[in-house]
Amino acid sequence: MKTIDLVVIGGGPGGYSAAFRASDLGMKVMLVERFSRLGGVCLNVGCIPSKTLLHAAGLIEDAAEWRDRGVVFDPPKIDLDALRAWKEQGVSQLADGLGALAKRREVEVVTGRGEFVSAHTLAVETEEGREEVRFGQAVIATGSRPIKLGLFPDDARILDSTSALDLAEIPERLLVVGGGVLGLELATVFRALGSQVTVVEALDQVMGEADKDVARAYLKRNTGRFVAVHTGTQVQNAEAKDDGIAVQFEGADRQWEESFDSVLVAVGRAANSESLGLENAGVAVGESGTIPANHQQRTNIPHIFAIGDVTGAPMLAHRASYQGRLAAEVAAGMKSAYEARVIPSVAYTDPEVAWVGLTEREAKAQGIAYERGTFPWAASGRAVGTARVEGMTKLLFDSETKRLIGAAVVGVHAGELIAEAALAIETGCEAEDIAGTIHPHPTFSETLAQASEVVEGTVTELFLGRGRGQ
Amino acid sequence: MSREVQVPDMGDVEEAEVIEVFVQAGQSVSANEPLITLESDKAAMDLPSPFGGMVEAVHVKVGDMVSEGSLVATLTDRPEDSAPKPEEPEAESPPSPDPVAEAPSEPAVSPAPPPVAPEPRRLGALPHAGPAVRRFARELGVDLEQVSGSGRKGRITREDVQLYVKAILTRQQEPVAAARPSGPPVDAERFGPTRTEPLTRIQRRSGTNLQRNWQLAPHVSQHHKADITELDRCQRELRGQKGFESLTVTACVLQACAQVLGQFPRVNASLSEDGRELVVREYIHIGFAANTDEGLVVPVIRDADQKSISVLAGEIAALAERARTQQLTAEDMQGGGFTLSNLGGIGGGHFTPVINLPQVAVLGISRAVREPVCIEDRVESRLMMPLSLSYDHRVIDGVEGAQFVMALASLLENPDQLDWGEG
Ligand SMILES: Cc1cc2nc3c(=O)[nH]c(=O)nc-3n(C[C@H](O)[C@H](O)[C@H](O)COP(=O)(O)OP(=O)(O)OC[C@H]3O[C@@H](n4cnc5c(N)ncnc54)[C@H](O)[C@@H]3O)c2cc1C
Numbered sequence: 001m002k003t004i005d006l007v008v009i010g011g012g013p014g015g016y017s018a019a020f021r022a023s024d025l026g027m028k029v030m031l032v033e034r035f036s037r038l039g040g041v042c043l044n045v046g047c048i049p050s051k052t053l054l055h056a057a058g059l060i061e062d063a064a065e066w067r068d069r070g071v072v073f074d075p076p077k078i079d080l081d082a083l084r085a086w087k088e089q090g091v092s093q094l095a096d097g098l099g100a101l102a103k104r105r106e107v108e109v110v111t112g113r114g115e116f117v118s119a120h121t122l123a124v125e126t127e128e129g130r131e132e133v134r135f136g137q138a139v140i141a142t143g144s145r146p147i148k149l150g151l152f153p154d155d156a157r158i159l160d161s162t163s164a165l166d167l168a169e170i171p172e173r174l175l176v177v178g179g180g181v182l183g184l185e186l187a188t189v190f191r192a193l194g195s196q197v198t199v200v201e202a203l204d205q206v207m208g209e210a211d212k213d214v215a216r217a218y219l220k221r222n223t224g225r226f227v228a229v230h231t232g233t234q235v236q237n238a239e240a241k242d243d244g245i246a247v248q249f250e251g252a253d254r255q256w257e258e259s260f261d262s263v264l265v266a267v268g269r270a271a272n273s274e275s276l277g278l279e280n281a282g283v284a285v286g287e288s289g290t291i292p293a294n295h296q297q298r299t300n301i302p303h304i305f306a307i308g309d310v311t312g313a314p315m316l317a318h319r320a321s322y323q324g325r326l327a328a329e330v331a332a333g334m335k336s337a338y339e340a341r342v343i344p345s346v347a348y349t350d351p352e353v354a355w356v357g358l359t360e361r362e363a364k365a366q367g368i369a370y371e372r373g374t375f376p377w378a379a380s381g382r383a384v385g386t387a388r389v390e391g392m393t394k395l396l397f398d399s400e401t402k403r404l405i406g407a408a409v410v411g412v413h414a415g416e417l418i419a420e421a422a423l424a425i426e427t428g429c430e431a432e433d434i435a436g437t438i439h440p441h442p443t444f445s446e447t448l449a450q451a452s453e454v455v456e457g458t459v460t461e462l463f464l465g466r467g468r469g470q
Numbered sequence: 471m472s473r474e475v476q477v478p479d480m481g482d483v484e485e486a487e488v489i490e491v492f493v494q495a496g497q498s499v500s501a502n503e504p505l506i507t508l509e510s511d512k513a514a515m516d517l518p519s520p521f522g523g524m525v526e527a528v529h530v531k532v533g534d535m536v537s538e539g540s541l542v543a544t545l546t547d548r549p550e551d552s553a554p555k556p557e558e559p560e561a562e563s564p565p566s567p568d569p570v571a572e573a574p575s576e577p578a579v580s581p582a583p584p585p586v587a588p589e590p591r592r593l594g595a596l597p598h599a600g601p602a603v604r605r606f607a608r609e610l611g612v613d614l615e616q617v618s619g620s621g622r623k624g625r626i627t628r629e630d631v632q633l634y635v636k637a638i639l640t641r642q643q644e645p646v647a648a649a650r651p652s653g654p655p656v657d658a659e660r661f662g663p664t665r666t667e668p669l670t671r672i673q674r675r676s677g678t679n680l681q682r683n684w685q686l687a688p689h690v691s692q693h694h695k696a697d698i699t700e701l702d703r704c705q706r707e708l709r710g711q712k713g714f715e716s717l718t719v720t721a722c723v724l725q726a727c728a729q730v731l732g733q734f735p736r737v738n739a740s741l742s743e744d745g746r747e748l749v750v751r752e753y754i755h756i757g758f759a760a761n762t763d764e765g766l767v768v769p770v771i772r773d774a775d776q777k778s779i780s781v782l783a784g785e786i787a788a789l790a791e792r793a794r795t796q797q798l799t800a801e802d803m804q805g806g807g808f809t810l811s812n813l814g815g816i817g818g819g820h821f822t823p824v825i826n827l828p829q830v831a832v833l834g835i836s837r838a839v840r841e842p843v844c845i846e847d848r849v850e851s852r853l854m855m856p857l858s859l860s861y862d863h864r865v866i867d868g869v870e871g872a873q874f875v876m877a878l879a880s881l882l883e884n885p886d887q888l889d890w891g892e893g
Binding site: 334336337339340341342357358366368370398400401403404405406425427428430 | 601
């Protein structure tokens with residue numbers, strides 16, 4: 001039986017990061033991925049393809065919007081095949097790159113499904129048959145999959161994120177079930193490509209994790225773009241009919257039925273912890289199928305690590321790859337541990353919404369006194385010129401220690417801007433530090449300095465009253 | 471099933487002594503729990519148990535010499551250890567390169583419970599350090615909560631972590647010795663009844679300092695006797711007069727030392743931290759040892775060369791009083807370049823005072839007694855005071871040591887050359 005130092009199960013951003021780092025640290029590594037392409041959900045059916053399509057959506061919206069500002073294009077013709085091909089070629093290029101990186105590192109990539117036979121043996125089912133390998137240590141990086149809701153019929157018109165990104169067609173009337181990041185991103189794509197999009201969300205707010213004012217700022221630009229955004233509303237039933245999917249809704253004060261050409265279900269993701277033979281290895285599985293791991297990503301079986309989506313929320317690629325590199329270092333004997341204090345979240349919607357650290361809701365729930373600095377983009381020269389004044393930048397500082405503890409940005413490039421806030425939190429910056437850092441003008445990044453100046457009382461782009469910030 | 475624990479490869483250490491045994495037969499131990507402590511001439515180390523189990527027998531005792539492969543203990547499986555639990559080392563130890571013998575393929579019965587996330591701490595109040603410093607601290611095993619930051623608003627820098635570790639290491643070198651201050655352990659109870667008395671805080675602290683100073687500085691002690699017959703006469707004349715109410719020998723010797731230190735600046739110097747330079751003080755601050763109920767303290771007289779015996783006597787009396795009433799501040803005891811220790815009140819001859827590093831010399835004086843002394847061809851009764859100068863031989867050579875003592879004696883023998891001051 002073949003013997004290796006480290007086997008990694010799952011070739012997503014978590015798995016390949018772990019495999020590559022471990023190999024760079026001198027370990028003999030095998031990476032087992034059931035699909036022939038590396039990159040996992042993120043590269044193949046997640047982050048990368050969705051952002052490609054969102055970029056296209058942005059172009060379409062911008063072109064249409066600038067018509068009134070003297071830049072007039074003909075209405076766009078959407079060539080779905082070409083768009084799909086562009087998306088595919090980007091994904092292939094990146095996947096090939098990962099394959100080449102694996103080869104140069106001499107990471108053995110095996111295409112097949114992995115399953116534990118014992119705490120030190122993994123069976124891999126490949127096209128050629130079943131093979132068993134003995135390993136010193138293992139990393140479980142099997143990711144997650146969309147949750148299916150039983151109430152939706154088995155019908156080709158019921159989509160999940162993966163089938164939606166296939167872009168088989170652009171439905172005329174699309175219902176997006178789930179007003180979270182994933183649902184709203186895809187809603188943005190389909191609305192730009194021509195669908196009439198309705199969004200339904202059970203919570204009383206879209207982007208449930210973000211603060212209410214953040215969600216409101218996002219909706220400012222989108223009310224009117226979507227047919228409707230029904231918050232506090234449940235789908236009671238869905239029936240496949242010839243002329244569409246008939247959906248019954250129940251809101252706070254009414255019930256109704258509507259018909260859609262397609263329904264996209266984006267209500268969350270479940271950890272891939274089944275049929276992995278975890279019981280044979282003794283690895284414990286926690287609530288809702290996620291695998292608990294400690295600050296070094298070790299499971300209850302210390303030489304078996306778990307990283308990424310399979311360990312639960314927040315299910316994000318940058319968390320998975322951080323944990324992957326960490327697990328590799330620990331496996332190689334380094335004294336590494338999870339050191340990061342915050343993980344930024346980004347919705348690549350239009351406008352983008354990004355947040356990091358504590359929200360106001362969380363700070364209040366934890367009884368933390370904070371000071372808030374909000375800078376509305378209506379006062380940003382750059383935002384006015386670009387006609388993107390719907391944005392806002394909000395920073396939260398601990399009242400006692402003065403350090404930044406949370407940030408939220410709504411607006412174009414929010415996903416890029418939030419990185420500065422993440423760095424500021426990790427390095428313990430105060431409002432004075434951010435305000436005292438000269439930001440380039442005119443940029444959207446200035447709004448972070450200005451929001452800090454609001455807290456300091458030194459802002460000049462807004463008038464908050466005289467005699468402040470002395 | 472029973473398994474044996476042997477002494478592992480100890481690197482370049484061939485043989486080590488068992489200095490502590492933590493377990494005994496019948497006791498249950500878990501993996502990584504220390505079984506014994508070994509000490510070689512290089513270092514002391516704990517030998518952790520490579521696996522959990524019940525101790526069947528311990529094969530070593532304190533004082534045994536062991537080497538790689540020596541049998542330490544035999545462990546038997548506890549019921550809960552017989553589950554097919556992998557034997558990979560716990561957190562933060564390097565992995566074993568080879569997979570262990572294959573675990574049985576039936577499901578594991580009771581693996582460890584799933585890891586629980588630790589209680590989250592308030593984001594804004596975590597130690598003020600960026601990711602790189604946090605990682606650096608973790609590698610060294612430093613708890614950042616314990617490190618004080620030198621950066622703006624207490625931000626912890628990489629240097630702060632380094633300094634913290636350095637400080638711990640220096641501190642640890644003291645306790646290494648201090649941990650076994652009495653040498654090889656002897657059970658004194660076996661020979662008769664004993665009782666224990668706690669050392670005071672001052673005693674404990676000066677103990678570690680003394681040990682460090684004694685070990686670090688190569689001490690040489692130069693002994694001599696000064697004829698203070700004249701000095702004693704002057705002192706008697708002045709004592710009790712206005713301005714000389716608290717006149718003592720200490721004040722006179724301190725004045726003399728201040729003068730002589732001016733002629734021998736190296737004796738008033740320190741070695742630089744890296745040992746490559748001499749840091750010469752351009753001021754003369756002298757500490758004097760004062761006994762208190764709690765132990766010895768050394769208050770410092772500033773600019774002693776600019777003060778007359780009369781002034782010095784007053785200051786010494788005031789500081790000694792504050793020492794007795796435990797009112798000395800840390801500042802009162804800092805900044806000395808030389809130390810004077812007077813055992814004259816008790817009697818006894820020459821002794822070897824311990825240098826108070828980073829100073830390089832200390833003077834001990836003992837009780838002066840009348841002795842027959844040959845002066846030219848006559849034998850006279852003179853009052854002779856023993857002088858004991860200990861100096862750091864890295865800085866002061868034998869010639870300079872002797873010259874210093876002779877110059878001091880000559881000054882004490884010619885009291886008119888001392889600055890007595892006005893009453
Ligand atoms: C539409 C969409 C958009 C997204 N956008 C973003 C975004 O913008 N930013 C972001 O941070 N995150 C985004 N995510 C989430 C992101 O994709 C995941 O967090 C990330 O892929 C998790 O990485 P992972 O390595 O844990 O698992 P995955 O990427 O899920 O990879 C797991 C891999 O394991 C393989 N596998 C599973 N079981 C086995 C087995 N038994 N044997 C062998 N192989 C197995 C799977 O085939 C898969 O390739 C998005 C997700 C979706 C669905």
